[in-house]
Amino acid sequence: MEIIDLPDRDEIYTRLVDVLEELFEIDRSEITPEKNLYEDLDIDSIDAVDMMIKLKDLTGQRLEPDDFKSVRTVQDVVESLEILLKEAS
Amino acid sequence: MILRAWRVLATGFSFAVFGVGGVLIAFFLAPLVSLISFDKLSRQLRCRRIYSASFRLYILMMKALGLLSYEVHGQDSIPKGALILANHPSLLDVVFLFSLIPEANCIVKGALFGNLFTRWPIYACGYLNNDSKTLVEECIDSLAMDNELIIFPQGTRTSQRESVHFKRGAANIALASNARICLAIITCQPETLRKREHWYSVPPQPPHFTFRFHLFSYPNDCRSTDVPTSLKARRLTRALENTVTHHLNLAD
Numbered sequence: 001m002e003i004i005d006l007p008d009r010d011e012i013y014t015r016l017v018d019v020l021e022e023l024f025e026i027d028r029s030e031i032t033p034e035k036n037l038y039e040d041l042d043i044d045s046i047d048a049v050d051m052m053i054k055l056k057d058l059t060g061q062r063l064e065p066d067d068f069k070s071v072r073t074v075q076d077v078v079e080s081l082e083i084l085l086k087e088a089s
Numbered sequence: 090m091i092l093r094a095w096r097v098l099a100t101g102f103s104f105a106v107f108g109v110g111g112v113l114i115a116f117f118l119a120p121l122v123s124l125i126s127f128d129k130l131s132r133q134l135r136c137r138r139i140y141s142a143s144f145r146l147y148i149l150m151m152k153a154l155g156l157l158s159y160e161v162h163g164q165d166s167i168p169k170g171a172l173i174l175a176n177h178p179s180l181l182d183v184v185f186l187f188s189l190i191p192e193a194n195c196i197v198k199g200a201l202f203g204n205l206f207t208r209w210p211i212y213a214c215g216y217l218n219n220d221s222k223t224l225v226e227e228c229i230d231s232l233a234m235d236n237e238l239i240i241f242p243q244g245t246r247t248s249q250r251e252s253v254h255f256k257r258g259a260a261n262i263a264l265a266s267n268a269r270i271c272l273a274i275i276t277c278q279p280e281t282l283r284k285r286e287h288w289y290s291v292p293p294q295p296p297h298f299t300f301r302f303h304l305f306s307y308p309n310d311c312r313s314t315d316v317p318t319s320l321k322a323r324r325l326t327r328a329l330e331n332t333v334t335h336h337l338n339l340a341d
Contacts, residue, residue, distance in 0.1 A: 025320060
């Protein structure tokens with residue numbers, strides 16, 4: 001299972017890094033899965049909404065604030081998106 | 090020494106007046122105003138004017154007691170319905186700003202909505218809750234009604250000696266409302282009533298407050314349509330921080 005999931009997860013991660021760079025001018029090299037969005041990457045609640053709107057293109061469905069309630073790190077976002085994509089498929 | 094002891098005493102008295110006055114206005118005057126006001130907005134504006142006048146009196150009282158002195162520059166340059174962004178060195182900044190701008194709205198930290206003594210005045214004046222999910226929209230509506238809106242973008246009291254760091258909410262509200270921005274540069278020499286400071290630790294000399302109001306023009310790259318708002322908010326915040334730092338250095 002892990003092997004099939006891996007490329008997907010990488011793609012999601014790359015797409016997320018693109019979004020973070022495009023919307024917030026965060027240097028790609030600064031982004032790692034463990035980084036905390038709010039503390040390390042200086043993202044605020046308004047940014048988080050913008051990010052969700054942008055990520056909507058990726059998942060093709062509306063993202064609800066609740067989907068990201070427990071999200072703290074870059075990896076959390078990737079995992080949440082992965083679950084959403086699985087549910088959608 | 091005697092002078093300083095007098096100031097400790099007078100400061101205690103001032104705090105007591107603030108507390109008692111606050112209770113009297115909140116529980117007697119404000120409800121009275123509600124009775125004679127037909128709609129919410131006129132009630133809120135009347136309440137704000139009452140608080141503004143009380144704060145003016147309060148500051149005159151503190152001045153008369155020899156607790157502070159102050160000067161104000163550029164008050165005429167505050168446009169109606171401007172977004173007023175202020176640095177926040179002292180507890181008294183709020184009192185001063187409300188006294189100078191009678192009908193201003195303000196963003197208030199969420200905890201004060203739960204406080205028994207502050208919640209009623211805040212409701213009566215229609216101030217905005219920082220924890221509200223629709224805060225940006227509420228700010229846009231308020232500015233659209235031509236009421237000035239006071240924000241402390243540092244988020245909390247911060248010594249004027251610390252480097253200026255703004256939260257980006259203020260810039261987002263500015264960009265979304267397209268309101269004119271007026272900076273309130275506040276200095277207080279020597280600093281007083283800072284965070285974690287006891288009321289009785291009065292400064293060696295009575296503090297002198299200076300309020301300077303400056304119109305701020307948006308940088309050009311904040312007007313461009315092909316830049317995402319999230320980036321514009323970052324650039325505007327940086328420009329605001331630099332301008333405030335510049336004015337604070339000049340004032341130093």
